[in-house]
Amino acid sequence: MRRLQRFLLALLAAAICAPYSAVAQAPRGQQPPSDQAPVEQTQPAATSPGTGQAPPATTPPAGDEEQGPPPATPLQEAQPQNQAKPAGEAAKGEGAKARGEGAAASAKGEAAKSEAGKSEANRAEGQKGEAGARGEAKAAQGEGGARGGEAKAAQGEAGARGGEAKAAQGEAGGRSGESKAAQGEGGQGGATQPRRARAPSGEAGAQGGQATAPGGAAGAAQQQAGQAGAGQAGGAGQAAGRGQANAAAGAKPAAPRPPPPPFSFAVVEKIAQDRSTKPYRNRSTKLPDPIAKLTFEQYRDIRFQRTSSLWYDKALFEVQFFHRGFNFDRRVNIAEVSGGVARPVLYNPAMFDFGPRVPKIEFPADLGFAGFRIHYPLNSPAYKDELIVFLGASYFRVLGRNQTYGLSARGLAIDTGSASGEEFPYFTDFWLVKPDPGARAMTVYALLDSPGITGAYQFDVRPGTTTQVQVTAELYPRRQIGKLGIAPLTTMFLYGENSGVHRFDDFRPEVHDSDGLMTERGTGEWMWRPLVNPKELRVNRFMDEHPRGFALVQRDRDFNHFQDNEARYERRPSYRVEPLGDWGKGGVELVEIPSEEEIHDNIVAFWVPDAPVQPQKPMTFSYLLSAYTGTTQWPPGGKVIATHFSRIVSGANVVPGARRVIVDFAGGDLDSLAGSQPVQAAASASGGEIDDISVERLGANGVWRVSMRMKTGDKPVDLRCYLTLYGEALTETWTYLWAPGN
Secondary structure, three states, X not given: OHHHHHHOOOOOOOOOOOOOOOOOOOOOOOOXXXXXXXXXXXXXXXXXXXXXXXXXXXXXXXXXXXXXOOOOOHHHHHOHHHOOOOHHHHHHHHHHHHHHHOHHHHHHHHHHHHHHHXXXXXXXXXXXXXXXXXXXXXXXXXXXXXOOOOOOHHHOOOOOOOOHHHHHHOOOOOOOOOOOOOOOOOXXXXXXXXXXXXXXXXXXXXXXXXOOOOHHHHHHHHHHHOHHHHHHHHHHHHHHHHHHHHHOOOOOOOXXXXXXXXXXXXXXXXXXXXXXXXXXXXXXXXXXXXXXXXXXXXHOOEEEOHHHOEOOOOOOOEEEEEEOEOOEOOOEEEEEEEOOEEEEOOOOHHHEEEOOOOOOOOOOOOOOEEEEEEEEEEXXXXXXXXXXXXXXXXXXXEOOOOOOOOOEEEOEEEOOOOOOOOEOOEEEEEEEEXXXXXXXXXXXXXXXXXXXXXXXXXXXXXXXXXXXXXXXXXXXXXXXXXXXXXXXXXXXXXXXXXXXXXXXXOOOOOEEOOOEEEEEOOOOOEEEEEOOOOOOEEEEEEEEEOOOEEEEEOOOOOHHHOOOOOOOHHHOOEEEEEEOOOOOEEEEEEEEOOOOOOOEEOEEEEEEEOOOEOOOOOEEEEEEEEEEOOOOOOOOOEEEEEEEEEEEEEOOEEEEEEEEEEEEEEOHHHHHOOOOOOOEEEEEEEOOEEEEEEEEEOOOOOOEEEEEEEEOOOOOEEEEEEXXXXXXXXXXXXXXXXXXXX
């Protein structure tokens, strides 16, 4: 139960009301790192915070009837010039289709046009449509162009005023399933961020599917291009075209409309860029109260039926959807891209199994989805495991082989740890590119939005023992942003071996999803920073230039160190961000937030560029996100495997104002060195003093242990240490900020 509560906890954003202080750490090369240490300041933290089986998910053909009044769509916002074409021009385009019928079929064409025009007019314009039909009937009797519903066709002004005007504008094309894009606003809440929905494998309640995909952004994208509009315009548009073709017999036919370009990431970029020029607004449809008031237990009793999956039994990848409800009130638009055409995925309550805890609720036909998860035969060909899940704000989580959900990644972080409070962008629209049946990689496009910025994202997902996601982000700021966090990673650290005598009454020796921040600096130096659960908010930025990577890592893989058979913390993945291209100057920022429960994500790490974020000045970042459990590549040499602090006892007395610091190293060349080798520790302290430094190889396990005495006071002490042999660095650099009371 504890695990499920973590996975589906309320999506409440944290407004951290404390200023931060960022200080530089001097870059170093592959020579032995210097002893200069970054200074970190601690500050007071803010206050804590149907049962029927549905067919597989489908997308409507371009000519489907609309399912309800359509909201404004991203494509209509992005390219308004296509929204109000003159009726005569549209009629010409449709008339070109019928120019082969000839004057001999004029009467028959006009009669059919009259019927189609009347039907369309009755549906859209009422009495006005009947008048149009009467006018068209006169045209069939030889009285000239359709006076009631058309302009003079010979003059090129023919346009069906009844329902034909709508057909000419292409509005009918993609209304089916079109939804208002669920859009993000600045998050607010306590200082400790609640853990985002954990989407447990096979356990997550409420796995829904979003019916109305980017009808706004995806379906409408193709309609705007002209593919869907012509199909749904139906009889009205074609009738108008035939009438014009016959009435203007002998006139030079209009040139055929060029085919629209296939849907691609460039379309998403255009939507994001155009949206950034307009004031922000929340496009999500309101969640009906009975659904919004579902309790946690009720919500988790809503389960997606696998047979309703998108591409069910048609490809290695399948997609399941999350139902809206509980705290997942935002609607996201989801579309399938196939053959270069984007069409919305349609919501259907029959996709879900509503368990006995769910009250009898009439779910709206256009309710939409809260998110989705992609499945793939990761661990066994007989079962498609969860691979990656998008649910809540800009959060997503990815798994490699034999891993269980732990930390999360995010699309973007804005003003995290700032006094102004954090703003949480949301992914509002997704496009799922249909893979070939045997494809082993899949692409997802996404549209991000918030009051301060918009963004177009491309995710190329490659599953494996180490699952990799290549991320491309095109960002379009609406306003100046004080602190922009690129490639944010979010995790939980309650306590570990470095916590000493911790404040938690718990039988488990350690509780954490990650135990350290690892960075690869532009100079080639590797650094390891053990995580802490501080008593006060702590923010530290490690300055760098041309960074090579950073990661939140779960290095401890020993079950005995956790003793939790349910959470299985030793199987939680590590996430590494590797920049693709030059990210220039900036720093990796680490935010550590006080937490009293393991259900909260209280650790955040991200890259902060030095370049100012200005309105209407696009920014591009690309990186490779790797989900892994163990590797000798990161870092390539020796690494820190444990950190301990203890009191110092002399005889029967405790030595006041002093602590013993123990750092254990292993890996790389260390494993092949005999204990007689003159390995030395390059250790330093800022804000305090250290002495009595020793290095020894433990015979029982081959670990190299550094022991030092630290003189303590009432101020934090920043410690650094790495091992050398004849002046050559053998290990990464261990850094630690010790603070009184932690």
